[in-house]
Amino acid sequence: MIEFRLPSLGAEMDEGTLLEWKVKPGDHVRKGDVVAVVDTSKSAIDVEIWDEGTIYELVLDVQETVPVGTVMARLLEPGETPEHAEEEKRKRAAAVAGAPTPSPAVPAARAPVAAAAGASPAAATEDRQRVSPAARKLAAEVGVALAQVAGTGPDGTITRDDVARSAATKVPPKDRWSEMRRAIAAAMARSKREIPHYYLATDIPLAAVTRWLAERNEQRSVTGRVLLAVPLLKAVARALVRYPEFNGHFRDGAFVPGGGVHLGVAISLRQGGLIAPAIRDVDAMDIDELMRRLADLVARARALTLRSSEMTDATITVTNLGEQGVELVQGVIYPPQVALVGFGKVTVRPWVEGGKVVAAPVVTASLAADHRTSDGRRGALLLAEIARLLQDPGSLDEAAR
Amino acid sequence: MDETALRQAVFATLRRIAPEVAPAELAPDRPLRDQVDLDSIDWLNFLLGLHDALGVEIPETDYAALVTLDDVVAYLRARLA
Numbered sequence: 001m002i003e004f005r006l007p008s009l010g011a012e013m014d015e016g017t018l019l020e021w022k023v024k025p026g027d028h029v030r031k032g033d034v035v036a037v038v039d040t041s042k043s044a045i046d047v048e049i050w051d052e053g054t055i056y057e058l059v060l061d062v063q064e065t066v067p068v069g070t071v072m073a074r075l076l077e078p079g080e081t082p083e084h085a086e087e088e089k090r091k092r093a094a095a096v097a098g099a100p101t102p103s104p105a106v107p108a109a110r111a112p113v114a115a116a117a118g119a120s121p122a123a124a125t126e127d128r129q130r131v132s133p134a135a136r137k138l139a140a141e142v143g144v145a146l147a148q149v150a151g152t153g154p155d156g157t158i159t160r161d162d163v164a165r166s167a168a169t170k171v172p173p174k175d176r177w178s179e180m181r182r183a184i185a186a187a188m189a190r191s192k193r194e195i196p197h198y199y200l201a202t203d204i205p206l207a208a209v210t211r212w213l214a215e216r217n218e219q220r221s222v223t224g225r226v227l228l229a230v231p232l233l234k235a236v237a238r239a240l241v242r243y244p245e246f247n248g249h250f251r252d253g254a255f256v257p258g259g260g261v262h263l264g265v266a267i268s269l270r271q272g273g274l275i276a277p278a279i280r281d282v283d284a285m286d287i288d289e290l291m292r293r294l295a296d297l298v299a300r301a302r303a304l305t306l307r308s309s310e311m312t313d314a315t316i317t318v319t320n321l322g323e324q325g326v327e328l329v330q331g332v333i334y335p336p337q338v339a340l341v342g343f344g345k346v347t348v349r350p351w352v353e354g355g356k357v358v359a360a361p362v363v364t365a366s367l368a369a370d371h372r373t374s375d376g377r378r379g380a381l382l383l384a385e386i387a388r389l390l391q392d393p394g395s396l397d398e399a400a401r
Numbered sequence: 402m403d404e405t406a407l408r409q410a411v412f413a414t415l416r417r418i419a420p421e422v423a424p425a426e427l428a429p430d431r432p433l434r435d436q437v438d439l440d441s442i443d444w445l446n447f448l449l450g451l452h453d454a455l456g457v458e459i460p461e462t463d464y465a466a467l468v469t470l471d472d473v474v475a476y477l478r479a480r481l482a
Contacts, residue, residue, distance in 0.1 A: 214461075218460075218461065218462075221458055222449055223449060225445060225461065227441050227442060229441070229442070270438060295446055298440075299418065299443075299446050303417075323440050323441060
């Protein structure tokens, strides 16, 4: 039996609310299938599953808010029978009941809500809460999470009256904006507390790449047009292949290199706040493909329809604050990542070229990096490599390295 | 396509990118990007949406002519004529 648990969709997430099941018992699922939509403090996210199997039971109800790690559904492994799953469930329930306290690393399947109603703790932890159909309907209508309702009916069943009582005392709906601020505060405070940041910056002339883009776009329909952000992202990805100590995660006291260059792209959200979903394997992508992926990602982030893998895959974040008019970004690293590359506004500045001062478009690129995993010298080389790659934009368009 | 239908098509495209926009609150003769938070990718997605909905090709050199909502509608009308 496979237990599908609520995944963490970012450093700041500690709970989620189930908005919708995309599957039902009996459905066959494969790796990467979207099985549920979960609301985090930032956005509704399509949650993917990473196992193959057949949905056996959906444990969570829509509108329930539960901690990360909570069992959401159970699946039959290929070839497994329902009888076998039931037996395994009983065994696990017995093990949970026998343990003095659930391990904090693996939260118990459910808060033992039924305990208040007199059911045995083992049954409460593992069995589905009994809910009358009328109560379930009312809970959905008024937006009450059944996990937070104490049942007073037979065997602790939640009745319609229980839901009504709970709704009457319910706290007002959470304010998404203040929740997002809280989430960002938690992640950024952790970053500043744990990561010894160092900061570097360099000016990069962009005449070659802007000329290359203008010529390319001139001949193209709007469907094939490429924005400057794309070669910037591509240059970062290529440079990271050469300086891999900036690409990955810091976990349990050690650096774990990323299994590919997956760029988290910082995108501001319309209601305020920001989100940094990932585009995978940017180093191996040609310019047109990267443009399509970026446009799609931005549109979906703004419309709040991202997928769970996009929220957790990033191995480094790139932020582009140029459109807001600033020239220099000194970023805060998003844990467990170890670096952040920032680009400011592209401005025409005096630039010395071949002994002459010319007016050239220039961007200031910056690096915030984790001193536990890299030093300033390597950081300087990374920025220099980004600058070098941008002088030869044609080479950035090669899909393979 | 008459003026009203065209305007509706433009609004529908805009709202797919910026769902918070209320058409009634937009001043059609003021710069669109001052009134709606559209970055360069949103803007490109807006033009892509117009291209898909109306089949109009908008070259990059014409961007300068597309400042206000009225500009966009007038431009599209001319191109569709």
